[in-house]
Amino acid sequence: MTIIALEGLDKSGKHTQTELLVERLRAEGYKVEQSEFHRYDTPTGQLIQRWLYTRSGNMPEGMEPYDVDQKTIELIMAADKQAQQKWFEELDAAGTDVLILDRYVGSQYAYGLPANKAADQNLKYGEIHSWLQSLLRFVRTPDLTILIDLPPKESINRKGKHGGNDRYESDFNLLTDVRSMYYDHINTLVRGSSAMVMGQLPAEEIHKDIYKEAKRVLPPV
Ligand SMILES: Nc1ncnc2c1ncn2[C@@H]1O[C@H](COP(=O)(O)OP(=O)(O)OP(=O)(O)O)[C@@H](O)[C@H]1O
Numbered sequence: 001m002t003i004i005a006l007e008g009l010d011k012s013g014k015h016t017q018t019e020l021l022v023e024r025l026r027a028e029g030y031k032v033e034q035s036e037f038h039r040y041d042t043p044t045g046q047l048i049q050r051w052l053y054t055r056s057g058n059m060p061e062g063m064e065p066y067d068v069d070q071k072t073i074e075l076i077m078a079a080d081k082q083a084q085q086k087w088f089e090e091l092d093a094a095g096t097d098v099l100i101l102d103r104y105v106g107s108q109y110a111y112g113l114p115a116n117k118a119a120d121q122n123l124k125y126g127e128i129h130s131w132l133q134s135l136l137r138f139v140r141t142p143d144l145t146i147l148i149d150l151p152p153k154e155s156i157n158r159k160g161k162h163g164g165n166d167r168y169e170s171d172f173n174l175l176t177d178v179r180s181m182y183y184d185h186i187n188t189l190v191r192g193s194s195a196m197v198m199g200q201l202p203a204e205e206i207h208k209d210i211y212k213e214a215k216r217v218l219p220p221v
C-alpha cells in the first residue's frame with residue numbers, strides 16, 4: 001500500500017485536494033482509502049481538539065477546555081498517530097492500493113518544532129527534533145509527502161471548516177515558523193519522497209500538480 005500525505009499550513013487546501021485525488025484515483029480503478037490527522041473521532045483526537053480550542057478565544061459552545069503543557073499534547077498527538085497503525089496494517093492486508101492522508105507525521109515536525117521551542121526556550125531545535133523522531137519511531141513513513149505551500153497571511157484569512165480559528169490557526173509568528181519547518185522537512189527527512197505545490201493556485205490547477213506527483217509513486221492499476 002502506498003501512503004500519500006498531504007501537508008501544509010492550516011486551510012492550505014489539504015481537505016479539498018484529498019477529496020479530488022481520492023475521486024480521480026478511484027475512477028481509474030485504484031482501491032483507495034483516506035483519513036486525516038488528527039483523528040477527532042477518537043479519544044486522543046478529542047483531547048487534542050479541546051486543547052487546540054482552549055486559550056484560542058474561540059471555544060465552540062458545549063466543548064470542555066483541556067489544558068496541558070506543550071510536551072504533553074505532543075505525546076498525545078504522537079499517540080493519535082500510533083493508534084492508527086493497526087488500521088493501516090488492516091488496509092494493507094485487505095489489498096488497499098493507496099491511502100491518502102490529510103496531515104500526518106510532517107505536521108508533527110513542522111508544528112511541533114516551533115511550538116515546543118516557543119513553550120520552552122531552553123530547548124534546542126535539535127533536541128526537539130530527535131525527541132519527535134523517537135516518538136514517531138514506530139509509525140509508518142509516508143511514501144510521498146506533498147506540501148501545499150501557502151503564505152501564513154492567506155492561511156489566517158481563509159475561512160475554515162471547524163468554525164473560528166484554534167490556537168495555532170491565528171498565530172502568525174507560529175505559522176511563519178511552521179512554513180519554514182515544512183521546507184526543512186521536505187528537504188531533509190523526506191527528501192527524495194516529497195514534492196511541493198503552490199497553494200495559491202486555483203484548486204483544479206493544484207489538483208493537476210498533485211495528481212502528477214501521485215502517479216510518479218503509484219504502480220499502474
Ligand atoms: N486553491 C484554493 N484557493 C482558494 N481557496 C481555497 C483553495 N482550496 C481551498 N480553499 C478554501 O480554503 C478553505 C480551507 O480549505 P480546506 O478545508 O480544503 O483546507 P485544509 O488545509 O484541509 O484546512 P484545515 O487545515 O483547516 O483542515 C476553504 O474555505 C476552501 O474553500
Ligand SMILES: Cc1cn([C@H]2C[C@H](O)[C@@H](COP(=O)(O)O)O2)c(=O)[nH]c1=O
Nearest residue numbers: 010037038077103104107108111112168
Ligand atoms: C497532525 C498534527 C497537527 N497539528 C496541528 C496543525 C493544525 O494547526 C491543527 C490541526 O488542525 P486541522 O484543522 O484539523 O488540520 O493541529 C500538530 O501540531 N501536530 C500534528 O501532528
